[in-house]
Amino acid sequence: MPTPRQAALSMLNQVLAEGRLMSEPAALRALEGLDAPSKARALRLANETLRNLERADKLLKPHLRKEPASYVMNLLRLATIELAQGGDAHGVVNEAVALLSKHKKYGAMKGLANAVLRKIAAEAVEKIKILRAPRLPKWLRGPLTEAYSSEIMGQIELAHLAGAPLDISVKSDAPAWAEKLGGTLTPFGSIRLQDAGQVTALAGFEAGEWWVQDTAAALPAALLKAKMGEKVLDMCCAPGGKTMQLAATGATVTALDASESRLARVRENLTRTKLAATLLCEDALTHEGTYDAVLLDAPCSATGTIRRHPDLPHAKTGEEFGALIELQAQMLAHAAGLVKSGGRLVFCTCSLLPDEGEVQVEEFLDMHPDFTADTSVLAHEGVDPAWITEEGGLRLRPDYFNEIGGMDGFYMAVLNRA
Numbered sequence: 541m542p543t544p545r546q547a548a549l550s551m552l553n554q555v556l557a558e559g560r561l562m563s564e565p566a567a568l569r570a571l572e573g574l575d576a577p578s579k580a581r582a583l584r585l586a587n588e589t590l591r592n593l594e595r596a597d598k599l600l601k602p603h604l605r606k607e608p609a610s611y612v613m614n615l616l617r618l619a620t621i622e623l624a625q626g627g628d629a630h631g632v633v634n635e636a637v638a639l640l641s642k643h644k645k646y647g648a649m650k651g652l653a654n655a656v657l658r659k660i661a662a663e664a665v666e667k668i669k670i671l672r673a674p675r676l677p678k679w680l681r682g683p684l685t686e687a688y689s690s691e692i693m694g695q696i697e698l699a700h701l702a703g704a705p706l707d708i709s710v711k712s713d714a715p716a717w718a719e720k721l722g723g724t725l726t727p728f729g730s731i732r733l734q735d736a737g738q739v740t741a742l743a744g745f746e747a748g749e750w751w752v753q754d755t756a757a758a759l760p761a762a763l764l765k766a767k768m769g770e771k772v773l774d775m776c777c778a779p780g781g782k783t784m785q786l787a788a789t790g791a792t793v794t795a796l797d798a799s800e801s802r803l804a805r806v807r808e809n810l811t812r813t814k815l816a817a818t819l820l821c822e823d824a825l826t827h828e829g830t831y832d833a834v835l836l837d838a839p840c841s842a843t844g845t846i847r848r849h850p851d852l853p854h855a856k857t858g859e860e861f862g863a864l865i866e867l868q869a870q871m872l873a874h875a876a877g878l879v880k881s882g883g884r885l886v887f888c889t890c891s892l893l894p895d896e897g898e899v900q901v902e903e904f905l906d907m908h909p910d911f912t913a914d915t916s917v918l919a920h921e922g923v924d925p926a927w928i929t930e931e932g933g934l935r936l937r938p939d940y941f942n943e944i945g946g947m948d949g950f951y952m953a954v955l956n957r958a
């Protein structure tokens with residue numbers, strides 16, 4: 541069985557050398573055999589190293605004549621960040637050296653690792669404090685800086701470095717559950733736990749009283765304002781956070797997703813929370829029907845979720861985003877045809893890129909004169925009117941709600957059909 545540090549190193553290698561996301565099955569194999577607390581520890585170590593990667597490299601640079609092979613470098617990065625965050629120097633250095641000495645190809649470098657990490661152990665806690673928040677890679681930083689300004693970009697990067705608390709959506713009575721769980725309510729009304737520990741062990745999880753959902757991710761379904769008995773379609777539903785919100789209103793929900801394995805997660809979630817929806821494994825682009833309201837949470841770059849998924853900017857290159865933007869436009873056009881006259885369509889993406897948000901809705905409204913953006917419905921509890929965009933959508937950024945732990949980056953618009 542691997543140790544948590546060994547599993548974290550394996551995940552880092554997959555992300556940084558293979559370009560894989562940590563959520564991919566091949567990467568998750570690194571956690572096999574670990575119990576729940578060890579898994580959580582391995583993920584925390586890998587995530588913290590990825591969040592701080594630029595800082596790890598800056599701390600290591602003065603001690604390395606040239607950058608070693610990626611396996612060795614990743615091992616040094618992992619140990620460096622654990623040391624900089626106050627990890628037990630003896631344990632961290634010894635295990636790093638032991639891991640390296642077992643490696644067939646790089647075993648001979650254990651002496652170097654030992655010497656470097658001992659120096660790091662003596663200085664990293666102080667030195668890391670003066671290093672800037674790591675920057676996103678150029679392919680992502682460029683378009684985002686253009687969209688938001690370099691000052692805002694710096695604030696977004698600070699939010700990425702801070703990570704994310706755990707947000708919870710409840711079936712009902714959020715204030716009572718907040719008290720029971722020792723959390724607070726976000727301005728949007730989600731329950732927030734700053735230090736949650738093991739989620740499945742929390743009160744109400746097994747009984748299905750709530751589910752994990754970032755506070756920003758909870759807003760699109762809330763803005764759809766589904767009513768008891770209304771016919772509602774969730775067009776891209778897995779893993780089902782928004783499906784559960786819609787089902788909890790008493791609406792008659794059809795939820796579809798193209799991925800059978802992801803749909804299995806929705807089924808599990810609905811069973812646990814004892815909520816009902818008709819699930820269909822289908823391509824959204826071929827679905828037919830007429831609904832009072834449609835929610836389209838389209839597949840996207842997920843660049844709004846980097847606080848919780850710091851592997852994303854390191855594993856991706858942005859190459860595949862063009863195809864996603866095209867798919868979003870097709871889905872939005874198809875969704876329009878599924879909304880009855882007088883009905884509404886909520887479009888959203890967990891992206892920071894305007895091409896996956898503002899631009900999509902602007903172009904959609906140009907081509908669909910029977911739809912208008914409803915800005916009145918955006919006056920939801922906790923929403924700052926300054927977040928409403930020119931075309932009538934809502935832009936949420938990771939640096940909003942900064943003082944209480946931020947939120948995911950999201951874009952959403954409520955589009956009413958005449």
Ligand SMILES: C[S@@+](CC[C@H](N)C(=O)[O-])C[C@H]1O[C@@H](n2cnc3c(N)ncnc32)[C@H](O)[C@@H]1O
Nearest residue numbers: 776777778779780781782797798799823824837
């Ligand atoms: C952003 S996620 C949805 C998250 C979900 N709404 C929630 O709140 O939990 C996008 C989903 O779109 C699905 N998807 C991608 N292409 C699709 C298609 N052509 N038809 C239906 N679903 C698709 C993916 O499998 C993925 O589950």
